[in-house]
Amino acid sequence: MRLTHLFNILFLSLLLRSGLEILGAHPMLYWNDHCTPGSEWLKFSRKRMPGNRPWTAEDEKIPVSPWLALPGRDHLGLGRYWHFVSLIGWVLTGLLYVALLFATPQWRRLIPTSWEVFPAAWDALVTYLRFDIPEAEGVFNPLQQLVYAFVVLILSPLQILTGIAMSPAIAARFPGYARLFGGQQAARSLHFIGLVAFTVFTLIHLGAVVAHGLGHELAKIVLGIAHGATPAQQATATGIAAAALAGIVVVHVWATRVSLRAPRRVQGRLRRITDPVQRALLGRLRSAQRYDRRALSPVLRANGRPPRDAEYRRLLASGFEGWQLEIGGLVRRPLRLTLAELRALPKQVQVTKHVCIQGWTQIAEWGGVRLSTLLEMCLPLPQARYLLFETFDDKWEAPGRGYYYGTLDLATARQDQTLLAYEMNGRPLPEAFGAPLRLRVENQLGYKMAKWVRRITLIEDYRAIGQGQGGWREDMMQYSQEAPI
Ligand SMILES: Nc1nc2c(c(=O)[nH]1)N[C@H]1C(S)=C(S)[C@@H](COP(=O)(O)O)O[C@H]1N2
Numbered sequence: 001m002r003l004t005h006l007f008n009i010l011f012l013s014l015l016l017r018s019g020l021e022i023l024g025a026h027p028m029l030y031w032n033d034h035c036t037p038g039s040e041w042l043k044f045s046r047k048r049m050p051g052n053r054p055w056t057a058e059d060e061k062i063p064v065s066p067w068l069a070l071p072g073r074d075h076l077g078l079g080r081y082w083h084f085v086s087l088i089g090w091v092l093t094g095l096l097y098v099a100l101l102f103a104t105p106q107w108r109r110l111i112p113t114s115w116e117v118f119p120a121a122w123d124a125l126v127t128y129l130r131f132d133i134p135e136a137e138g139v140f141n142p143l144q145q146l147v148y149a150f151v152v153l154i155l156s157p158l159q160i161l162t163g164i165a166m167s168p169a170i171a172a173r174f175p176g177y178a179r180l181f182g183g184q185q186a187a188r189s190l191h192f193i194g195l196v197a198f199t200v201f202t203l204i205h206l207g208a209v210v211a212h213g214l215g216h217e218l219a220k221i222v223l224g225i226a227h228g229a230t231p232a233q234q235a236t237a238t239g240i241a242a243a244a245l246a247g248i249v250v251v252h253v254w255a256t257r258v259s260l261r262a263p264r265r266v267q268g269r270l271r272r273i274t275d276p277v278q279r280a281l282l283g284r285l286r287s288a289q290r291y292d293r294r295a296l297s298p299v300l301r302a303n304g305r306p307p308r309d310a311e312y313r314r315l316l317a318s319g320f321e322g323w324q325l326e327i328g329g330l331v332r333r334p335l336r337l338t339l340a341e342l343r344a345l346p347k348q349v350q351v352t353k354h355v356c357i358q359g360w361t362q363i364a365e366w367g368g369v370r371l372s373t374l375l376e377m378c379l380p381l382p383q384a385r386y387l388l389f390e391t392f393d394d395k396w397e398a399p400g401r402g403y404y405y406g407t408l409d410l411a412t413a414r415q416d417q418t419l420l421a422y423e424m425n426g427r428p429l430p431e432a433f434g435a436p437l438r439l440r441v442e443n444q445l446g447y448k449m450a451k452w453v454r455r456i457t458l459i460e461d462y463r464a465i466g467q468g469q470g471g472w473r474e475d476m477m478q479y480s481q482e483a484p485i
């Protein structure tokens with residue numbers, strides 16, 4: 001149990017720093033799922049978006065210093081890997097701790113068994129405020145007991161539950177879940193408030209350890225000597241604690257440096273831990289969203305700037321005359337479909353919530369043809385496993401990095417709400433939102449939904465394409481090929 005305290009410090013500190021990296025990707029908090037610009041209740045940036053020229057949600061990011069965030073300097077993809085790997089460690093540590101707690105008489109220290117604890121805790125608080133140390137019958141005084149029980153049994157589970165509420169796969173399959181917290185953005189706000197609560201707790205906790213007598217307290221924490229540790233024991237405990245804390249600092253420095261120096265390598269390693277867990281927990285959740293049209297967001301953010309590709313500009317000017325969607329690769333019947341031919345296919349309309357990896361959400365209505373309809377027409381060969389989406393998006397603001405592309409596994413492509421949309425809110429898809437055709441994958445994060453689609457190719461493996469990570473943002477920004485959270 002004493003060792004779980006050490007691992008708790010390690011994982012919580014990693015969660016805190018990687019969490020700040022994630023927050024920097026959209027440094028605003030809301031109580032509404034539309035994330036209407038200006039409706040945030042808290043904003044950590046002074047940036048103002050231009051009123052006269054189009055901007056994208058990525059312009060709103062702020063890079064956080066590596067002294068604060070893991071890894072810092074605008075590495076959302078890696079920050080997420082660290083967050084999820086630390087989360088796995090923290091949850092395992094927590095489960096072990098709680099199991100040991102209840103398998104032994106230790107739980108009596110933590111769980112109050114009488115209402116008396118409340119007035120007694122109040123007395124203890126008043127004593128602290130007089131700069132005195134309250135009496136304790138057991139190892140903890142009543143105030144400590146209450147606060148520790150709150151952190152272990154309420155704050156920690158809440159932090160996990162609000163974290164889960166941010167997953168687009170959960171939001172798509174169980175739209176009611178986030179409503180328990182007042183919505184997905186309210187859950188995100190509460191997740192942040194939880195972070196503040198953990199930080200405040202930690203600072204006061206550290207202050208109390210010093211105030212109660214550092215040597216004695218460390219002898220309790222490190223060696224389990226409840227009362228009357230000798231000076232030699234106190235010195236041993238202090239030495240071990242200092243070495244352990246130094247070890248944690250080394251882990252942080254190492255994780256930060258290796259992430260900033262070799263992002264691709266870190267992505268490859270951490271992804272091997274997080275992806276299978278995500279797939280097992282969230283991979284099978286299918287989107288069943290059915291928002292009311294009255295729930296449409298008043299303002300829609302866009303990400304990715306409209307292409308400057310010459311062929312695209314020409315097609316746009318001609319109203320996409322001559323544009324054809326090509327579907328080829330590992331199929332028995334390659335297809336070429338004009339917009340009119342796509343519109344003639346069975347149409348599906350859905351009102352769904354978009355969840356960007358940065359953290360913002362918005363609700364819109366999409367109309368188009370189900371990807372499964374096209375897959376039935378082109379007859380994929382047995383070895384086909386992924387769809388490759390190539391786009392007109394030349395990423396002109398980042399020259400030399402190639403065109404935007406994405407990949408999607410066949411099972412996700414066949415889901416009911418996976419759509420090739422040519423309409424948004426009842427009108428032809430606007431240029432900024434992917435005209436003439438864009439993908440909607442309603443149980444995944446936004447970057448999986450390629451806009452300005454040019455061609456779809458069925459492939460066996462994506463590792464030979466681009467830089468091998470399964471998409472442009474996967475290659476360039478260390479995002480994950482699967483995006484259910
Ligand atoms: N071609 C292309 N598609 C793209 C992007 C892009 O940069 N280029 N950005 C993605 C990201 S990160 C998001 S959040 C969504 C944004 O969709 P929206 O513009 O409809 O809000 O588009 C996705 N599709």
Ligand SMILES: [Mo]
Nearest residue numbers: 356357446447
């Ligand atoms: Mo995004």
